[in-house]
Amino acid sequence: MKPAPFRYHLAGTVPEAVSMLAELGEDAKILAGGQSLVPMMTLRLARPSDLVDITRISGLSYLRAGLDGLRIGALTTHRMVETTRDPAVLAGFGVLARAARWIGHYPIRARGTFGGSIAHADATSEWCLLAVLLDAQVVLAGPGATPRERTVPAAEFFCGLFTTAAEPAEMITEIWFPRPSRSAALAEFAPRQGDFAVVAAAASVDIDSRERGAACRSVRVVVGGVGSVPFVVDTGAVAGLPASASTWREVGELAASQIDPPEYADGDAAYRRRLTATLVARALDEASRQ
């Protein structure tokens, strides 16, 4: 469990980081919190030729809520999201703070970064699911004489198993959540506290409470752990259905019928399908209570 040889570079600014990446070529990698990359290197599953350390770049660690939504700097740690007390963040984006506790253990949350999670693109990652659920935009900086910046919607950013739309020399600088969502929740199941989820479900609901018994206007559901990228469930025609446990269970079954989970072990796919039904219903139920 010792990494293969690599060269280490420290970047002081975003332009410096991206030009280093462009110069060093495809086998160079950004080092952020190191909580995914370093374990893969010690197992020699990742063998970058060069590491570009971005952790000393200043000004990339923030949660900024305003009229245009919430902006999260790439180097913001999971722990900062978990512990934020900013009422503007909590009002529209409380689901982020509530979901953070599911990520790993305390030391992992204290070092791992928001940008790192999005870049790593694990299909069960809480941030990846919520980015898709809440229509987040991934802000990327690229190399060039005049450094260019582009924005990719989260739903298009995750392209496959641990693969994203980012170019090798691009760096995530920010994740922008343009639209608040008060009634959102994330439910997941892991065999132990701190493990990656087997299945995770993120859900938001829009309920018309003027009607008698409260009815759904719309629901959105994104499931992780059932494919190579976060899976957006087609929730069908829920408008007008009662905002109740039976509706949540129905949507859960609907989600289970749409997925085609991988068979990691015997009976695993069937189990993940049942788990999806359970967790989607639980996430919707929790979201409806926010």
Next chain:
Amino acid sequence: MSWVGARVPRTEDARLLRGRGRFADDVTAPGQLWARVVRSPVAHGRLRSVDAAAAARSPGVTAVLTAACLPAGLAIPVRLALQGIDLSSYLQPVLAAGVVRYVGEPVAVVVADDPYAAEDGAELVDVDIDELPATLDAKLASAADAPRLFAAGNVAADFTLGYGDTDAAFAAAAHVSEIEIQIGRHTGVPLEPRALLAVPRWAGGGPDRDGGLDIYGMTKVPVFNRDVLARMLAVPAGRIRAHAVDAGGGFGVRGEFYPEDFLIPWLAVTLRRPVKWAEDRAEHLVAVNHSRQQSLTLAAAFEADGRILALRADVLHDNGAYCRTHGITVPELTVAMLPGPYRVPAYAGRIRVVLTNKTPCGTYRAPGRFEGTTAREQLLDVAADQLGIDRVELRMRNLLRSSELPHRRALSTLGTDVVLDAGDYQGLLATAMAEADRLGLASQARLPPGPDRSRGVGVAMFLEKSGLGPQETADIELDETGAIRVLAGGTSLGQGIQTVLAQIAAEALRARVTQVASEILEAAEDDLVLDHGTVSVRGDPESRITFGAAAAAASPPGLRARGRFDVSHMTYPYGAHVAVVEVDHGTGQVRVLRYLVAYEVGRAVNPALVEDQLRGGVAQGIGGALLEELRYDEAGQPQATTFIEYRMPTAVEVPPVDVLVCEQAPAPGNPLGVRGAGEGGISAAGAAVACAVRDALGLAGGVGALPLTPARVRGLAESATGSSPANRAGSQVRPASYEESR
């Protein structure tokens, strides 16, 4: 105050908690080289060649060792030979030559200036293997026409232990209950994986064979390991010094003689340089002994009133690719201990030890008892439900009464006859149930569970074994400076043996020092007070003498004694576990809410240490019952090679554990009356948790397999009839009511 029985803080802690421990990887020698073992990447195959040329050219690499460099036929010997069974055809070579039989089997060793260079070099060793189909299922492997892993066949041992006429008993029975259960593949996971440092000694001018060898890290059975190594290196045992160092747990796996225990010293002697090897965790999980994996089929014949007439067991033991130092210890203990604390008039336990293309197996804390207790206690719960008898009551009716002890069973284990020494099994179970009630375990189980959840209680009774040295010699010395030294052969694996030996020594020394001081001070022994190394006369503080002066006054000066203890029979501690669980029917997750262990230890030299041993055992047991499993894919690739996949329970998964240490039945076989305390926390944890899950789900049969992973539990929940948490009948185990039902 008596020292034996006192809650003395651990004398080890001041050192360990300040970071002054000296664990195997802390020991270094000037000029040391680092070794990295190259391991087979496939489960089964013919080894065509091992090409070390590229590795040897890699920067920093000093040497590459392959089987071709070694004398042929070097293999790891069996330490515990049992039942006269010859395992010589199944021993593991120190480096594979000809055939590889599991992923992780050593095929070469790279030695380099630092551990990074060693690992880089190891990647460059070109191992050419003709793959053969892997045999992974013990049942398939045991079939007569199965592909042979060894010329001698795949079944290393097949024998039956037992007594009485089971056929007649089953024919006459009013009721027969049967279950099948698979126990998963687990292993012990000490905080520090294995590590060794071998330092050749200087005889004259430079290090050489005549100078001998110092070895650090052989902590557990250093004397045995040294002797094995001496034979394999063909040097006199006296030239090798094995230094035990601190160890953060052994659990049966750490400290046995493994291939590396030969390879590293051999390299040090050959290269004339100190050589160090520190196993990493990914290696540990494929290289160190695995354990537990068994498939047990049990049947019991009952009278209509629930009395057991006979017990049959058929145990298929998956021993992995070779027989290592423990030989057939685990399967033998499984079958020999299976009748447990119960009155079983006739018994037949068949055991087959089968070889497969997986990591070889050995003992892991409570070997054989974790497996057997899980199976037997499931069987009793299934039988109780079928007979319509309360589960605790069924056990009460079948436990041996104290008047029936000592109880001799016509079978042997670990080379000794099984004679259950003394005790009150029924009393212990009654005490445990009363304590469970007092602590509110039963009422907690009856509280309404959360939505989509149900609760259950599991009670398991168990018999343990311990106390078989079979011999030990100890020296104690009080010198003229007042310093006291105790020399004993037991090694410290983190269990607190240093503290406990000091307590026993203090107790013994007090009598002797008092006697000597009473002569010198001319005072009655009863009037003497011992305090901080001084003996004084009560009421006359001027009249005093230090321990050192007392020792000096003895003739010859200094107080010293040697004692030797030989024992031919084991002690049999016994106890009960009670678990309360909640099952989430949606996810299949089992949460252990409460846990109680009541354990008869004969005498607790240090009750605080006993309690901690039991708590630690429960945590490991919960891991085995619910989380931990060393799975393989169809090609024989291990699926649990990091702590992400090998799921040890964390503080979140382990509930508060209540412990009741009982000292009602001192062991008759030793002067202290101790029965042993290291394994009682884990022995019945698989059983209690499995019984509780079965209760929560309202299953008619057994749980079928451990660990009870969420996917398995969800499957069980779906298959159980009428198991929807809302309409399931309440728990059948009524801790408070067993008295009424008796």
